[in-house]
Structures are given as structure tokens and as C-alpha cells.
Amino acid sequence: xxxxxxxxxxxxxxxxxxxxxxxxxxxxxxxxxxxxxxxxxxxxxxxxxxxxxxxxxxxxxxxxxxxxxxxxxxxxxxxxxxxxxxxxxxxxxxxxxxxxxxx
Numbered sequence: 433x434x435x436x437x438x439x440x441x442x443x444x445x446x447x448x449x450x451x452x453x454x455x456x457x458x459x460x461x462x463x464x465x466x467x468x469x470x471x472x473x474x475x476x477x478x479x480x481x482x483x484x485x486x487x488x489x490x491x492x493x494x495x496x497x498x499x500x501x502x503x504x505x506x507x508x509x510x511x512x513x514x515x516x517x518x519x520x521x522x523x524x525x526x527x528x529x530x531x532x533x534x535x
Contacts, residue, residue, distance in 0.1 A: 466528045467503050474500045478510045478518060484526035491533035 470476070470489065475496040477488040487508065490496050502509035506522045 466522065466525060467508055469530070470500050470503050470508065470528075472500055472502065476500055476510060478520070481526060484524055485520050486527050486529065487520075487525060488529045488531060490531055493533065 475490040475492060475494055476498055477490065477496050478498055479486040479488070487510075497513040498510050500508065501511035501517055508520045508522070508525065509517050510520065511517045
């Protein structure tokens with residue numbers, strides 16, 4: 433009987449984590465904080481500085497070879513021109529630099 437109770441409890445935890453994980457996706461939500469202005473497809477430059485990353489956001493007309501693939505609550509996914517994706521946790525982002533296009 434004890435095994436049955438533990439199995440049901442474990443199954444409930446797994447189902448709860450799956451449901452909560454699916455509900456917290458970035459689809460349809462706008463990011464807040466340092467990643468607030470980033471949108472999927474926006475050209476960026478991702479610079480690895482050892483233990484942290486620096487994200488430079490370009491104007492949409494400037495090709496950089498890298499673009500935002502996904503923006504989550506606590507992570508950023510950058511896709512390069514070869515199709516490789518880099519998932520960067522928000523805690524590993526040192527700076528987000530915005531370079532405006534002069535008019």
C-alpha cells in the first residue's frame with residue numbers, strides 16, 4: 433500500500449512539473465527586465481567573455497549572422513547563421529547593449 437501511495441505521489445509531481453513547465457513558455461508573453469525589448473528574429477551579436485556573455489542588439493536592418501530565436505523569463509536563445517542555438521541563462525548575461533541606427 434505504501435508503494436502505491438508513493439507511486440501516485442511521484443506521478444502527480446511529474447505531471448505537475450510537466451504542466452507547469454509547458455505553461456511557463458515564452459510564447460505569447462513579453463519579456464521583462466534586461467530582455468524586455470528583444471523579439472524573435474531581432475539581429476544581435478553574442479560575445480562570450482569567459483564566464484559571462486555580452487549581448488549587443490542591432491537595428492533590424494543590419495545583418496549580424498545571429499538573431500534571437502527565443503526569449504524566456506530567465507533565458508535567451510540566440511541562433512547563428514549556421515543554425516546552431518546558444519541558450520544563455522539571464523544570470524550569465526553581463527550586459528545588453530542597444531545600438532540605435534542614426535536617422
